[in-house]
Amino acid sequence: MSEKNWEKRIAYLGPEASFTYLATKGLFPHDWHIPYKSIPECIEAVSEGKVELAVVPVENALEGSVPLTIDYLYHESELFVTAEVMSKIQQHLLVNKKFAENKEAIEEIYSHPHALAQCHKYLYYNHGGVRQTSYSSTAAAAELVSQTEDRCIAAVANFSAAEKYNLHILEHNIHDFHFNHTRFFVLSKQNIKHGLVPLQAQTKTTFMLTLPTDVSGALHQVLSVFAWRKLNLSKIESRPLKTGLGNYFFITDILADEEEPMLKGAVEELIALGCKVKSLGTYYTYVTPE
Amino acid sequence: MSEKNWEKRIAYLGPEASFTYLATKGLFPHDWHIPYKSIPECIEAVSEGKVELAVVPVENALEGSVPLTIDYLYHESELFVTAEVMSKIQQHLLVNKKFAENKEAIEEIYSHPHALAQCHKYLYYNHGGVRQTSYSSTAAAAELVSQTEDRCIAAVANFSAAEKYNLHILEHNIHDFHFNHTRFFVLSKQNIKHGLVPLQAQTKTTFMLTLPTDVSGALHQVLSVFAWRKLNLSKIESRPLKTGLGNYFFITDILADEEEPMLKGAVEELIALGCKVKSLGTYYTYVTPE
Known part of the structure; x- marks a missing residue:
């Protein structure tokens, strides 16, 4: 073993x-x-x-x-x-150590679009006139800042990027929402669970569901299949099928193991209703320490 | 009048x-x-x-x-x-007219992240080694290409941007999906409909719904409110509430006028169920000519 x-x-x-x-x-x-x-x-x-x-x-x-x-x-x-x-996720505003003192002079702010969006209000109110440029990742933006000495640019990135690229943290925790x-x-x-079982382990199963016909009636039927079995969905989200506006598939997370009889029964009924069910398997949730 | x-x-x-x-x-x-x-x-x-x-x-x-x-x-x-x-949406690969002939030499490709994603396969198979850089818009990327003469960069943008910035279309229609x-x-x-009534006019109403408690049971109830009235949802999509993973609100498009008795009754029931209903109003759909 x-x-x-x-x-x-x-x-x-x-x-x-x-x-x-x-x-x-x-x-x-x-x-x-x-x-x-x-x-x-x-x-x-x-x-x-x-x-x-x-x-x-x-x-x-x-x-x-x-x-x-x-x-x-x-x-x-x-x-x-x-x-x-x-x-x-904790975002900070990073500058080259050469520019650690002159806060006013930031000419451009680089980061991943999600990180810029997460700090939208902070950036709007504190650096409203400064051009924001999307970059492939927060860490790549930090690397760019470390390599740029001829003008004062900033990156929105994490603590680890500040350490790795030896940057000055001008402002900590600039993300708009605390959580x-x-x-x-x-x-x-392989359809297996990662080895170590976490504390208070709750299995989760992710399905990608394609509904047979119109969204409203079919989605109502799908949710009925889960609801009467008291299977708890922790997430349901639609994504476009790329076949036209208005055609979606749904990602659902169910707090159960796909080997449980109730979930097996639900899947059989979904298929009988004409749904396409793609299972991503059952897994545990791990939390990284802060 | x-x-x-x-x-x-x-x-x-x-x-x-x-x-x-x-x-x-x-x-x-x-x-x-x-x-x-x-x-x-x-x-x-x-x-x-x-x-x-x-x-x-x-x-x-x-x-x-x-x-x-x-x-x-x-x-x-x-x-x-x-x-x-x-x-x-039709995307093309644009270069400065100075570089109209040397297809191999593209050093970097700029566009809005959505446009890059829409052409992901084309770019992967035809320009796989070329760095892709996110830009604020497809048109801004085209403008950058028009201003850059010292190296051959490309933009993914529309026909109108090619015209406006006088660029060469190296490849037409590079988007991966036809539709x-x-x-x-x-x-x-003001909560009003735009003046001109389009042909085959079908009104649409957009609601943003926040559910009272757990997602699965409450969403099933919400859909029941629409389903028995045969109100047709053309879209339902979840968005995070920004209060924590797993908390969502739902954007729903209903093919009906919010002044219709059936939809009025549905909204009254949703509120009675504890939903928060934010209406964006009723409107018509227009299609731009190709």
Whole structure:
């Protein structure tokens, strides 16, 4: 029953010091972390067997689902979720140490669009006239700031990026909403649960459901299937099917194991109703320490 | 019964040659179009009385809802929808005319993140190694390309941007999915329908619903209220409430007028069930010509 004595290869949405890196290191401290440039490349790395697992962001408490993750898992991959990780998101305003003193002189602010959106009010009221530029990640924005000495630009990024790129934290915790977590999926080719069972373990199962006909009546039927069984949905969200405005599939998280008889019965009925059911499997939730 | 003889001031998500500009010009050819830098600024311009109307994107057939529009309308404004406009989205790969011949040499590709996502497969298979940089809009990316002569960069943008910035279209229609429309809201302080009644007019009403307790049971109840009345929902989508992962509000589009007795009765029952109902009003749908 001993663990295999080799490191797992784990793809994550890079670069180093990204929020995804922090989540990956939290759950897999002793494995081999390999940064990839994009979410599709992380997913393809698992599909093609280059790595055993991939960690990608799937939902943020403020911004909602990460469309690229949801859509790629639905349309382009046959992977399963083996675990989910929740991480608290704290954003800071970082500048090159050379400009640690002159707060007024910020010429441009770089970050991932989600991070800029999460700090929208702070930036609007404190740096309203300053141009905001979208960047591929918060960590890449921090790296750019570390490399730019001829003008004072700032990045919105996490503490780990400030450390890694040796930046000055001009303002701590500039995110508008106090409560902000991001949820990450750990993806695998195998439909298994990640090994360690967390405290107060509650299993969760994610289905992607495509309804047979019109949205309103069919969604009502689908929810009836869950409701009379008292199966608790912790999430239901629609995503466009890419076949036209008004055509959706639904991502549902159910607080139950797909091997439980009640959930098995629900799936059988959903299929009988004409739904397409794509299961991403059953998994546990892990929380990274602050 | 004559129209007032002055131009309406209409804010739109700029810059000129953006997809929002095309939608705005399509519905209001003879009015005063004023570009704003961001969606919140467009909405605030109406709230503060600087303009009569604002046109902002609300949903794309591929990318889904525009979170900033939905969230700002829910959390920060008391505006109504007076019309919606549907526009077909066609993306092209544009380069400076100076580089019209050397296809291999593209060093970097700029565009709005949604446009890059819409052309993800084309870019992955044809320009896989080329860095993609998010930009504030497709038109701003086109402008950047027009101003950059020392290296060959490209923009993903529409035909109008190619014309305005005098760029070479290296490749037409590079979007991955053939069917791609964007839906725009025309916002006003007044809860009225835009004047001209379109052909085959079908009224639509948008509600933002906050459920009283747990998602699964409450959503089932809400849908029951619409289902037995045969009120047709053309859309239901969840957005995070920003109070924690798992707390959502729902945007619903109902194909009915909120003055109809059936819809009035539904709203009364929703309130009795403990739902918070925020109406964005009833409006008609317009389609811009291709």
